[in-house]
Amino acid sequence: MNILVINCGSSSLKYQLIDSESEAVLAKGLCERIGIAGSAITHQAGEGDKIKTEIDMTDHTQAVAAVIDKLTDPEVGVVSSLDEIGAVGHRIVHGGENFASSVIITDEVIEAIEKCNDLAPLHNPANLIGINSCKEIMPNVPMVAVFDTAFHQTMPKKAYLYGLPYEYYEKYKVRRYGFHGTSHDFVSNRVAELMGKKREDLKIIVCHLGNGASVSAVLHGQCVDTSMGLTPLEGLIMGTRSGDIDPAIVSFLAEKEGKTVQEIIDICNKKSGVLGLSGGLSSDFRDLGNAADSGNEKAQAALETWGYRVAKYIGAYVAAMNGVDAIVFTAGVGENNIAARTTACQYLGYLGVTIDPVANNERGEEIRISTEDSKTQVWVVPTNEELAIARETVRLVK
Numbered sequence: 001m002n003i004l005v006i007n008c009g010s011s012s013l014k015y016q017l018i019d020s021e022s023e024a025v026l027a028k029g030l031c032e033r034i035g036i037a038g039s040a041i042t043h044q045a046g047e048g049d050k051i052k053t054e055i056d057m058t059d060h061t062q063a064v065a066a067v068i069d070k071l072t073d074p075e076v077g078v079v080s081s082l083d084e085i086g087a088v089g090h091r092i093v094h095g096g097e098n099f100a101s102s103v104i105i106t107d108e109v110i111e112a113i114e115k116c117n118d119l120a121p122l123h124n125p126a127n128l129i130g131i132n133s134c135k136e137i138m139p140n141v142p143m144v145a146v147f148d149t150a151f152h153q154t155m156p157k158k159a160y161l162y163g164l165p166y167e168y169y170e171k172y173k174v175r176r177y178g179f180h181g182t183s184h185d186f187v188s189n190r191v192a193e194l195m196g197k198k199r200e201d202l203k204i205i206v207c208h209l210g211n212g213a214s215v216s217a218v219l220h221g222q223c224v225d226t227s228m229g230l231t232p233l234e235g236l237i238m239g240t241r242s243g244d245i246d247p248a249i250v251s252f253l254a255e256k257e258g259k260t261v262q263e264i265i266d267i268c269n270k271k272s273g274v275l276g277l278s279g280g281l282s283s284d285f286r287d288l289g290n291a292a293d294s295g296n297e298k299a300q301a302a303l304e305t306w307g308y309r310v311a312k313y314i315g316a317y318v319a320a321m322n323g324v325d326a327i328v329f330t331a332g333v334g335e336n337n338i339a340a341r342t343t344a345c346q347y348l349g350y351l352g353v354t355i356d357p358v359a360n361n362e363r364g365e366e367i368r369i370s371t372e373d374s375k376t377q378v379w380v381v382p383t384n385e386e387l388a389i390a391r392e393t394v395r396l397v398k
């Protein structure tokens, strides 16, 4: 069965068509600047060239139509008609407390997702537009919602409550939810397979280190803690997000800088993290690595502060699980950035971790980077959120 995986942002739409039997990506692409002048679709069939076409897309329904046009195009398409798309899997950012697993999309599900809009005002409305657009164009194709938050719903209360008046949890559901759940689930499963063990028998810490970044503690197959909170702003220092800060900083800076609270939160989201720490140099770890190597002190401090925070979260989750069998790195930085992995791992001596420098020199592949005799295993496992969404979709529609 061919599964269309859709990841809708406010002005973008990413897609992949995946053959669920071979798990091959038949085609993938991106619609950009939806509803803005200069909208375009970039489409790639299999391993072929990326073809960018400027085309008017005033809303997401037109974007979905453009995707279908490309997928069924006689030249660059990969299927002959819509009938060859068996189901659609949608990435949904926030499922609140309503969804602890993926679900077939019904009118009730759409309503329940709408109720979470408050919790993810930038993402959920866009995800819903994607669902409604697909419904309009493919009314008879079953659709599945796969939530970023679902995997973390097994967290115990002591991990998800904030130290705030309890009524805010009761009234507004202010609590920690966690994100990147599809990736944490996929990677913790895969590392257990690679270790030749059942996930149920292991204590795993997954470090999803990309532009957005989070760590999770997976105890016997269930998430028991994760670093992101009510929103993806909490936890690690990220590409542009601050991660944990003293909340009093927000009003302090608002007063000093003559800005509103929302403006300071925007700075915490978009201008902080390693970008902010490096004095605005870059959020990209390649640029920062090069600058640090050439002696740029702010870039060096940014990378050191970033790695120290990762190591502290790993330590916290060793405590949460009373031990750890495997630590796994994934996502752009975790999979590819050797120096960043080395920085984070230098604090792990107390776990008996020793890193094999030859293995740690590899990029973007499944590999154990700890030595044979390392007491705790350390792995790199590339994540694949689209494949995970496709697998969930097939599981539910079959």
Ligand code: AMP
Pocket (backbone or CB within 6 Å): 209, 210, 211, 212, 239, 283, 284, 285, 286, 287, 331, 332, 333, 336, 337, 338, 363
């Ligand atoms: P993601 O958000 O998962 O796409 O990750 C983006 C981050 O991964 C950026 O900071 C990149 O610098 C980093 N990254 C991606 N590829 C490489 C690479 N080959 N070497 C070093 N860093 C990389």
